[in-house]
Amino acid sequence: MTTSPPTTLIESEDRREYKATRRRGLAVDLSMTLATILAALVIGFLVMLATGKDPIAAYEALLTGPLERSFRVGRWLEDATTLTLLGLSVAIPFRARQISLGAESQLYAGALAAATVAVFLPLPPVAAVIVPLVAAATAGAGMGFVPGSMKARLGANEIVATLMLNAIVVRVYDYLVNGPLKEPGSSAVHSERIQPDSALTPLTDWLGIPFGRANVGFLLMLLTAVALWLLITRTPLGYRIRMTGSNPHFAEYGGIRVPRAIEWSFVIGGAVAGLAGAHLVQGVYGRLEPGLAGSLAFEGIVVALLARNNPLVVVVAGLFYSYLRAGGDIMEQQTDVGTEIVVVIQAVIVLLVTAQALPDLLKRRLARRQATAIGEAGAR
Amino acid sequence: MNSVLDVVLSSAFLAAVLRVATPYLLAAMGGLVAERAGISNIALEGQMLSAACTGALVAGYSGSVAAGALAGVAVAVLLGVLLAALRLELGADAIIAGIGLNLLASGGTAYAVFTLLDDKGGTSGLKSGTLPTVTLPGIEHIPVVGEVLSGQNLVTWLAFLAAPFVAWLFFRTRFGFHLRAVGEMPDAAASVGIAVRRVQYAGLALSGALAGLAGVFLSMGYVSFFVRDMTAGRGFIALAAVFLGGLRPWGVFLAALGFGAAEALAVQLGTLDVPPQLVSTIPYAMTLLALALYAWRRKRRGVGEVAPASL
Numbered sequence: 001m002t003t004s005p006p007t008t009l010i011e012s013e014d015r016r017e018y019k020a021t022r023r024r025g026l027a028v029d030l031s032m033t034l035a036t037i038l039a040a041l042v043i044g045f046l047v048m049l050a051t052g053k054d055p056i057a058a059y060e061a062l063l064t065g066p067l068e069r070s071f072r073v074g075r076w077l078e079d080a081t082t083l084t085l086l087g088l089s090v091a092i093p094f095r096a097r098q099i100s101l102g103a104e105s106q107l108y109a110g111a112l113a114a115a116t117v118a119v120f121l122p123l124p125p126v127a128a129v130i131v132p133l134v135a136a137a138t139a140g141a142g143m144g145f146v147p148g149s150m151k152a153r154l155g156a157n158e159i160v161a162t163l164m165l166n167a168i169v170v171r172v173y174d175y176l177v178n179g180p181l182k183e184p185g186s187s188a189v190h191s192e193r194i195q196p197d198s199a200l201t202p203l204t205d206w207l208g209i210p211f212g213r214a215n216v217g218f219l220l221m222l223l224t225a226v227a228l229w230l231l232i233t234r235t236p237l238g239y240r241i242r243m244t245g246s247n248p249h250f251a252e253y254g255g256i257r258v259p260r261a262i263e264w265s266f267v268i269g270g271a272v273a274g275l276a277g278a279h280l281v282q283g284v285y286g287r288l289e290p291g292l293a294g295s296l297a298f299e300g301i302v303v304a305l306l307a308r309n310n311p312l313v314v315v316v317a318g319l320f321y322s323y324l325r326a327g328g329d330i331m332e333q334q335t336d337v338g339t340e341i342v343v344v345i346q347a348v349i350v351l352l353v354t355a356q357a358l359p360d361l362l363k364r365r366l367a368r369r370q371a372t373a374i375g376e377a378g379a380r
Numbered sequence: 381m382n383s384v385l386d387v388v389l390s391s392a393f394l395a396a397v398l399r400v401a402t403p404y405l406l407a408a409m410g411g412l413v414a415e416r417a418g419i420s421n422i423a424l425e426g427q428m429l430s431a432a433c434t435g436a437l438v439a440g441y442s443g444s445v446a447a448g449a450l451a452g453v454a455v456a457v458l459l460g461v462l463l464a465a466l467r468l469e470l471g472a473d474a475i476i477a478g479i480g481l482n483l484l485a486s487g488g489t490a491y492a493v494f495t496l497l498d499d500k501g502g503t504s505g506l507k508s509g510t511l512p513t514v515t516l517p518g519i520e521h522i523p524v525v526g527e528v529l530s531g532q533n534l535v536t537w538l539a540f541l542a543a544p545f546v547a548w549l550f551f552r553t554r555f556g557f558h559l560r561a562v563g564e565m566p567d568a569a570a571s572v573g574i575a576v577r578r579v580q581y582a583g584l585a586l587s588g589a590l591a592g593l594a595g596v597f598l599s600m601g602y603v604s605f606f607v608r609d610m611t612a613g614r615g616f617i618a619l620a621a622v623f624l625g626g627l628r629p630w631g632v633f634l635a636a637l638g639f640g641a642a643e644a645l646a647v648q649l650g651t652l653d654v655p656p657q658l659v660s661t662i663p664y665a666m667t668l669l670a671l672a673l674y675a676w677r678r679k680r681r682g683v684g685e686v687a688p689a690s691l
Contacts, residue, residue, distance in 0.1 A: 051495050099475050156675035159422070159475065160623050163616045164671070167664040175657035301479060338494040343487025350480030354472035 033306055033317065040348040044341055058337040065330030066323055074203065074211030076319075076326040078284055081214075081221045082276050082293075083325075084318030086300025088228055089140075089273035091309040093158075095232060096265035097245040098151065102162030103273045104297035105169035106143040110136035110274025112173060114281045115181070115191055115288045118198035128197035133220075133278050140274020141267045143169065148266025152259035158266075166297075177288050191288035200283035215283040222315065224272060229311040231268070241265050273297075299325075302346055305353050321346070393648060394528045398536055399602070400647075401640020403428065403594040403611075405539040407618035408636040409546050410590030412629065414460075415622055416550065417583030418563035422478030423463050424591045425615025426485030427456040431595030433489035433503075436606035437496065440506035449511060449600060453592035459485070460588025464581045482615075490608050502607035503599075510604045511535055511596070535597040542590060543633035550629060559583050591615070620667050626674070639663050 041059075048055035066076045086103050093100040114136035117123075123131055147161035181191045200215040232238040240261040243251040248258050280292050303321050307313035328342035407424045414421030421427075431452035439448025459481055466472040490500075499505055513531050550556040561569040562579045570576045594614075599606040617639055625632030642663035649659045 047491075051491075053495075150672055150675065154672060154675035154679055156671045157623055159420075160620050160671055161668060164620060164664045164668040167613065167617075168661045168668070171657045171661045171664075175655050178657070179655060298479070298483070301476075302483070305476060338491060338500070340487045340491035340494060343483060344491060347480050347484035347487055350483060351466065351472075351477060354466060354477045354480060355470040 033308075033313070036306070036349055036352045037320065039352055040345045043348045044345040047344060048337060048341060053337045054335065055337075058331050058335045058341070061331040061334045062324070062327035062342070065334070066326040070209050071212040072326065072330070074214035076323055077203070077214040077218050078212065079325055080319045080322040081217045081279055081283070082296055083300060083303055083322045084221050084315055085224065085272055085276035085279065086296055087303030087307065087314045087318050087321075088225055088311055089269045089271075089276065090301050091304040091307065091311060091314055092228065092232070092241070092269040092272070093144075093148075093262075093265040094304055094309045095245050096241045096262050097248075098148075098262055098265060099159055100144070100147065100162050100266060100269060101159055101298075101301070102144065102147055102165055102266075102270070103276075103300050104166040104293065105162070106140040106270040106273035107277040107280075107293050107297055108169050108173040109139040109143045110277030111281050111288060111292055112176065112181075112277075113139035113274070114278035115194060118194035118282060119192050119287075122195070123197070125197050128195060129200065129282070132194075132198055132282060133275065136274040136278035136281075137271040138274070140277065141271040144266040144268070144270020144273070145263070148263045148270075151266070152262040173288075173292075174290065177290050181288060183287075189290050193287050194282060198282055199286060200279070213284050215279075217279040217283040220275070220279075224275065225311045225315045228268075228272070232311060237261070237264060273300075276300075299346070302350050305350060391528050393644065395532070396644045396647075397637075397641045398528065398532055398540075400644045401637050402533070402536045402539040402597050402601070403614050404618050404621060404636040404639050405633065406535075406542055406594035406597070407591045407615055408621040408625070408632050409542040409629070410587040410594070411619050411622040412625070412627065412632045413546060413549075413559070413583055413590065414587035415627055416563045417559050417580050417587075418566060419464060419467050419580060419584060420474045420478070420619075421460070421463065421584065421587050421591075422475050422619060423459060423481040423485075423615075424587075424594075424618055425611050425613070426478075426482035427459045427588050427591035428595035428598065428611045428615050429482075429485045429489055429609065430459060431456040431592035432599035432610055433492065433606045435596040436503045436506065436508045436599040436604075437492070439600060440503060440508035445509045445511055445600065448508060449593075449596045452596040452600075453589055456592025456595060457585050457588040460584040460586075460591075461581060463588075464584035468577050468580060486609060489606070493606065493608070500608070502605055502610070504605040504607070506605065508600065508604060511600050533597065533601040535593060535601050538593060539597075543629050547629035555579070555582070591618075594618075617663075620664075620671075624667055624670055624674075638666075642666075 045055045045059065048058055066072050086107065089103050089106065090100055114132040117132040117135045118128070121131070143165065147156075147158050147165055150156040150161050151158040177191060178189055183190060183192045200217045200220075203209075203211040203214045203216065203218065206216075230238075232242065240251070240256045241264065243254065243256055244258050244261040244265075251261070252258050276296075277292070281288065285292070299321065303317045304314060306321070307317040324342050324345065328339035331337055331342075332339045407428060410427070411421050411424050433452075434455045435448040435452030437448075438451040439445050442448065463474065463477055463481060466477040467474045493503055494500055497503060497505055511534050513533050514537055515530050548556075550560060558569065558574045558579045559582075561572075561574060562576050562583075566576050569579075595611065598610055598614075618636065621635035621639055622632055625635040643660070646656060646660040646662070649656065
């Protein structure tokens, strides 16, 4: 894995070719993603048409709505931050071909840790923001470690393990928000507010444009995505995770300790999902609310799939996906089409993404036909 | 402690266990059939949800409970076949395709209910009725047994017959033999002339039918209407029961029954002085523990992956 600068002509040529291949791969990823989205939008259009709605008005609200006012842009960026972090959090284990469905438990654990620190621990100004973030990442990493090591060390099915952990953590969260952490003397169910110093600075304060609750968490998310991209593509650990994902047996023969790579992929993913929880607490709600994340955790999976687990593409997919979510809300307010159609569009996107073999299948059919044609010609 | 025992030993509680366990039993058997056929069916949740919604809607509009139930089961079968097609024809990952189908079911049912009834919550405005209950003559008057069994829904009876049915299917029929062969080693199965794809399609259709019956019970047995996302993760729990039961019919039966009992207990204990949220984590924590123990034992025995190739 040591890369010395290319010296000979052949080496530099190899390198150029390798880079070109990778660039082509990225271009293919992006264009397939766009085609998938387009196809899903067309299907959504047809569904609306078939159910007697006005798809043109609906799509107008869906596609232009979020940009019409600056606070709507803020709503979009705020949602994109959480969603992209969740997408990143599953993209890493997915890279090791581990189907982790545990983002939910990791997010709630992160939110609990961030809120507990930010409410109860008095800290000086800058530390007041950073310490809860670190606490959230640690809690999330811990929630990733449990199913991760169960899978890596014992071979326990990670899908079942993460689902069970989700169920447990969500209930514990619910208990804590309704009980020990509930704001004393308040009739509503939520925790106390975090200290003002712990809040992530709203973008409004920086830019002077009313961006609602969008905050510096957005920049933190961008940094995280770049960091994860570097980790996956440029570091030994990233290499081990990728090798484990592409062929665990080969990786084993190559001297990679596969269980450890699997474990790390869960821990890193968990830490990132923990950050998503901290963003909801420190940037969006300012406290713990019941059902903090809604269905976001599962939608993070869709974002990761859509981006083929490439951290940089996850950002694009996350922005697009939350744009659809924000647009769906506006569509529901302005037309008689419910936001559920957005979920249908999302589902179609997932199904199309999984049906990747479609182009391969066509190619194979063509090749087979060619082969038989040649065979027949030879027989004659 | 005495009061807990009183609750657990009461015949009303046992009757509640049977009722609560019904959807788990059916869906878990559905998951088991798919798993043994070599395709993980994580779409159980979506199949249940679609069946529950279709059942309530069709029954409400047609006025026929039977038509509703049939339509519900049919939709779930269709989703099972769709999952098999995505896996077999398009090379999709079964887990991810399953997640997609679950999303589709969640959005699709909510969209359909909103479009038809202009109601976001569910179909409670629609009179759709429930499936009949069964009273066996004679049993009613036996103490305890009568109180537990009498008046249970038809689907509950079917749910308890599902395990022996699947066991019989797996180990006593030609189809079951083929199904297990296909799930364990598709190439070997193909080499002895088994039509691998056809068996898998049939397996996934059967899996969908069982999950569909579970869904129909939710909206036409448990209550008499469909509520948005009313499956509430039961499909995933059923999937956990499949693994907890070690992929064997009677093991899965016991695991699913255990989940039902734990849920019924959590509801009962909620009336006492215990936080219900914490009580309801018990079955999940037990599953996690059992999963770890099971995996550890398997590893210590030195047995390789027993799970079918689909995982």
